[in-house]
Amino acid sequence: xxxxxxxxxxxxxxxxxxxxxxxxxxxxxxxxxxxxxxxxxxxxxxxxxxxxxxxxxxxxxxxxxxxxxxxxxxxxxxxxxxxxxxxxxxxxxxxxxxxxxxxxxxxxxxxxxxxxxxxxxxxxxxxxxxxxxxxxxxxxxxxxxxxxxxxxxxxxxxxxxxxxxxxxxxxxxxxxxxxxxxxxxxxxxxxxxxxxxxxxxxx
Amino acid sequence: xxxxxxxxxxxxxxxxxxxxxxxxxxxxxxxxxxxxxxxxxxxxxxxxxxxxxxxxxxxxxxxxxxxxxxxxxxxxxxxxxxxxxxxxxxxxxxxxxxxxxxxxxxxxxxxxxxxxxxxxxxxxxxxxxxxxxxxxxxxxxxxxxxxxxxxxxxxxxxxxxxxxxxxxxxxxxxxxxxxxxxxxxxxxxxxxxxxxxxxxxxxxxxxxxxxxxxxxxxxxxxxxxxxxxxxxxxxxxxxxxxxxxxxxxxxxxxxxxxxxxxxxxxxxxxxxxxxxxxxxxxxxxxxxxxxxxxxxxxxxxxxxxxxxxxxxxxxxxxxxxxxxxxxxxxxxxxxxxxxxxxxxxxxxxxxxxxxxxxxxxxxxxxxxxxxxxxxxxxxxxxxxxxxxxxxxxxxxxxxxxxxxxxxxxxxxxxxxxxxxxxxxxxxxxxxxxxxxxxxxxxxxxxxxxxxxxxxxxxxxxxxxxxxxxxxxxxxxxxxxxxxxxxxxxxxxxxxxxxxxxxxxxxxxxxxxxxxxxxxxxxx
Numbered sequence: 020x021x022x023x024x025x026x027x028x029x030x031x032x033x034x035x036x037x038x039x040x041x042x043x044x045x046x047x048x049x050x051x052x053x054x055x056x057x058x059x060x061x062x063x064x065x066x067x068x069x070x071x072x073x074x075x076x077x078x079x080x081x082x083x084x085x086x087x088x089x090x091x092x093x094x095x096x097x098x099x100x101x102x103x104x105x106x107x108x109x110x111x112x113x114x115x116x117x118x119x120x121x122x123x124x125x126x127x128x129x130x131x132x133x134x135x136x137x138x139x140x141x142x143x144x145x146x147x148x149x150x151x152x153x154x155x156x157x158x159x160x161x162x163x164x165x166x167x168x169x170x171x172x173x174x175x176x177x178x179x180x181x182x183x184x185x186x187x188x189x190x191x192x193x194x195x196x197x198x199x200x201x202x203x204x205x206x207x208x209x210x211x212x213x214x215x216x217x218x219x220x221x222x
Numbered sequence: 223x224x225x226x227x228x229x230x231x232x233x234x235x236x237x238x239x240x241x242x243x244x245x246x247x248x249x250x251x252x253x254x255x256x257x258x259x260x261x262x263x264x265x266x267x268x269x270x271x272x273x274x275x276x277x278x279x280x281x282x283x284x285x286x287x288x289x290x291x292x293x294x295x296x297x298x299x300x301x302x303x304x305x306x307x308x309x310x311x312x313x314x315x316x317x318x319x320x321x322x323x324x325x326x327x328x329x330x331x332x333x334x335x336x337x338x339x340x341x342x343x344x345x346x347x348x349x350x351x352x353x354x355x356x357x358x359x360x361x362x363x364x365x366x367x368x369x370x371x372x373x374x375x376x377x378x379x380x381x382x383x384x385x386x387x388x389x390x391x392x393x394x395x396x397x398x399x400x401x402x403x404x405x406x407x408x409x410x411x412x413x414x415x416x417x418x419x420x421x422x423x424x425x426x427x428x429x430x431x432x433x434x435x436x437x438x439x440x441x442x443x444x445x446x447x448x449x450x451x452x453x454x455x456x457x458x459x460x461x462x463x464x465x466x467x468x469x470x471x472x473x474x475x476x477x478x479x480x481x482x483x484x485x486x487x488x489x490x491x492x493x494x495x496x497x498x499x500x501x502x503x504x505x506x507x508x509x510x511x512x513x514x515x516x517x518x519x520x521x522x523x524x525x526x527x528x529x530x531x532x533x534x535x536x537x538x539x540x541x542x543x544x545x546x547x548x549x550x551x552x553x554x555x556x557x558x559x560x561x562x563x564x565x566x567x568x569x570x571x572x573x574x575x576x577x578x579x580x581x582x583x584x585x586x587x588x589x590x591x592x593x594x595x596x597x598x599x600x601x602x603x604x605x606x607x608x609x610x611x612x613x614x615x616x617x618x619x620x621x622x623x624x625x626x627x628x629x630x631x632x633x634x635x636x637x638x639x640x641x642x643x644x645x646x647x648x649x650x651x652x653x654x655x656x657x658x659x660x661x662x663x664x665x666x667x668x669x670x671x672x673x674x675x676x677x678x679x680x681x682x683x684x685x686x687x688x689x690x691x692x693x694x695x696x697x698x699x700x701x702x703x704x705x706x707x708x709x710x711x712x713x714x715x716x717x718x719x720x721x722x723x724x725x726x727x728x729x730x731x732x733x734x735x736x737x738x739x740x741x742x743x744x745x
Binding site for chain 1 (some may be wrong): 245247248249308309312313316365377384385387388391393442444447448454461462463464465466467468469470471472473474476479480483540620
C-alpha cells in the first residue's frame with residue numbers, strides 16, 4: 020500500500036466517522052417547539068345535539084293510505100340543533116365556533132376540538148355553548164293507538180326519551196378562574212353525566 | 223409549452239458527480255457507497271427487520287412508554303439494539319434519498335422506468351409512515367408531537383365526523399387498542415412494502431439486492447458503534463397537559479414538523495400532498511420527446527439463431543423468446559418489448575450474429591463504424607485504443623488522449639460487440655483497452671459484468687481465441703475518477719510497449735454468421 024493510498028484510507032475512515040456522528044446528532048436534534056411561555060386552552064368534547072322535532076298526528080285517511088306495517092299515528096320530522104361556542108378570557112372573546120352534528124345529515128353526535136393559545140398567569144375563562152336555533156322541540160302529545168304500530172310507537176317514544184336525556188342542554192356556561200403555568204394545557208370538556216362543561220388540569 | 227425538468231436534472235448530475243468524485247477518491251469505485259445506495263437501503267431494511275423483531279418481543283401495547291423504557295434500561299442488548307433500529311431507520315432515509323437523486327440525475331426516471339420511479343415514491347411514503355408509527359409506539363414527547371400533528375393534518379380532510387385529534391386531547395386515556403393498531407400498522411406496512419418492492423424491481427433482471435459484503439459489514443459496524451457510543455435515552459413521557467418547550471426531534475422523520483405546526487392544517491396538508499404529487503409526476507417532467515427518445519432494440523429475424531443469449535443478458539427483461547412461425551432456421555427467435563426496452567444496447571454486444579440491437583447501434587452497425595474509423599486513419603498504427611462509455615469519457619477523455627490514447631467512445635461499453643475489439647486489434651491498433659463504468663454504477667446495470675464475461679470467460683458473443691489476449695484489457699473507471707482511468711491506461715500502455723509490433727492484416731474478415739439452434743439440435 021502506497022503512502023498516498025494509506026492516507027486516503029485513513030481519510031475515508033475519518034469521513035465515515037464524521038458522517039456517522041452528524042447523522043446520529045441529526046437524529047437527536049433538540050428543537051424548540053414552543054418558543055413562548057403561553058399556555059393553552061383545549062376544548063374537546065363529544066355531545067349529542069338536541070333534536071328539534073315537529074310532531075303531528077295523522078288523520079284516518081292518511082293512515083289508511085299507508086301500508087299496514089307503517090301506520091303510526093304520530094310522525095315527527097325535524098333537524099338537529101346547531102350550537103355556538105364562545106370562549107372569553109377576562110371578558111374578551113378569544114374564539115367563536117359554530118358546531119353542527121356529524122355525518123352528512125348532521126344528525127350524528129357533535130364533536131368539538133379547538134386549541135387556543137393564551138397567556139400564562141391568572142385569567143378568568145368563560146366558555147359558553149348555546150343553541151343557535153331558536154325553535155323548541157314539540158314532542159308528540161297523542162299516543163299511538165294503531166294496532167300494529169303500537170309497539171313500534173312505544174319503542175320510538177322510549178328511544179326519543181333516552182336521546183333527549185342524553186342531549187346537550189340549550190345553553191351551558193363554564194366560568195373558571197385559573198392560574199395557568201407556562202405551557203400548561205387546560206382541557207375543557209363536556210361531562211355527559213352532569214350535562215356540564217368542566218375544566219381538567221393535571222399539573 | 224411543456225415543462226421540462228432537464229435543467230434540474232443537469233444540476234443534480236453535476237452535484238452528484240462532485241459527491242461521486244469525492245467518494246471515489248476516498249473509497250475507490252468498488253466500495254463507493256454512493257454507487258450502491260439502493261442496495262444499501264435494502265440492507266438497512268434488513269437490519270430494521272432483524273432488530274425490530276427482537277424489540278417486538280419486549281414491547282407491550284398496554285404500557286408502551288414503560289416497556290420501551292425497560293428496553294432502554296437494559297445496557298447489554300436492549301439499549302444498543304434500539305439504537306441500531308433507530309439509526310438504521312434514519313440511514314435508510316438518506317440511502318433512499320441518494321438513490322432517488324441518482325436515478326433522477328442520471329435520467330433514469332422516465333419511459334420504461336416509470337413503474338420503478340412511481341413505486342419508489344410510494345415506497346418512500348410507506349417508509350415514512352412506518353417510521354412515524356414507530357415513533358408513536360414509544361409514546362414520548364416526540365411520539366406525541368408526531369401523533370398530535372398528524373391527527374391535526376388529517377382532521378382537515380372532511381372524511382371523519384369525529385376529529386382524530388380528540389384521541390390525544392387528554393380527557394380519555396389512550397387504551398391498548400390504539401397502540402395495538404399502531405403496532406399492527408408498524409408491522410403491516412413493511413409487508414406492504416415488500417409487495418411494492420417486488421413491483422419496484424419487476425422490470426429488472428437480476429436486481430442487485432445487497433451491497434458488497436465489506437460495505438455491509440462497515441455499515442452495520444458504524445450503526446452498532448453509533449448506538450453504543452451515543453446511547454439512546456428516554457424523553458419525557460407524552461403528556462397532553464403540558465406543551466414541551468423543546469423536543470428531541472429525529473430530523474429525518476420530523477423535518478416537516480417545524481413547518482406544518484406554523485401553518486393551518488389544510489395548507490400544510492396540501493403542501494405535503496403537493497410535494498408527494500410532484501415527486502410522483504417527475505417522469506412526466508423528465509421524459510424525452512421526439513428525436514430525443516432513443517430507439518428500442520429491434521431483431522433482424524432473418525439472422526437471429528434463437529440462441530436466447532440476448533434474452534438472458536438483457537438487464538431489463540425486455541427480450542423474450544417466441545416460437546418462430548412459420549418454422550424456419552431456428553425454433554425460436556428473439557422479440558423485444560419496446561415498452562420495457564431502455565435502448566441500452568447490451569443486447570447488441572450479446573448477439574454473436576449481430577441480429578439485435580437499437581437501430582444504428584447493432585453489432586453490424588458498430589463494425590461498419592469501426593471500419594470507417596480505421597479507414598479514416600484515426601488510429602495511428604500500433605497506438606492503443608480506449609473503448610469507453612461516452613459519459614465517463616467526458617470526465618477524463620482529454621487526459622487519456624494527452625497520454626497517447628485514441629478514444630473510441632460508445633453509448634455503453636457493455637453494448638460493444640467483441641468483433642469490434644477483434645477488428646481493431648487485427649486492423650492495426652496496438653491494443654484495445656475497454657474502460658467500463660464501475661460495475662455498481664453502470665447506467666445500464668450490467669454492462670461491465672458482461673464485458674468481462676465475453677472477454678475472458680467465453681460468454682456467448684465471446685472474444686475469439688485468435689485475438690491476442692495480451693493486446694486487450696478491461697478496467698473500470700467512473701466519470702469522476704480520472705486517476706483510475708489514467709492508472710489503468712498507463713498500465714495497459716506499458717504492457718503494450720513490452721510487446722513486439724502488432725501484426726497488421728490488410729483485410730480483416732469477421733465471421734457474421736452462426737449456426738442456428740435447431741441445426742445444432744438436429745446434429
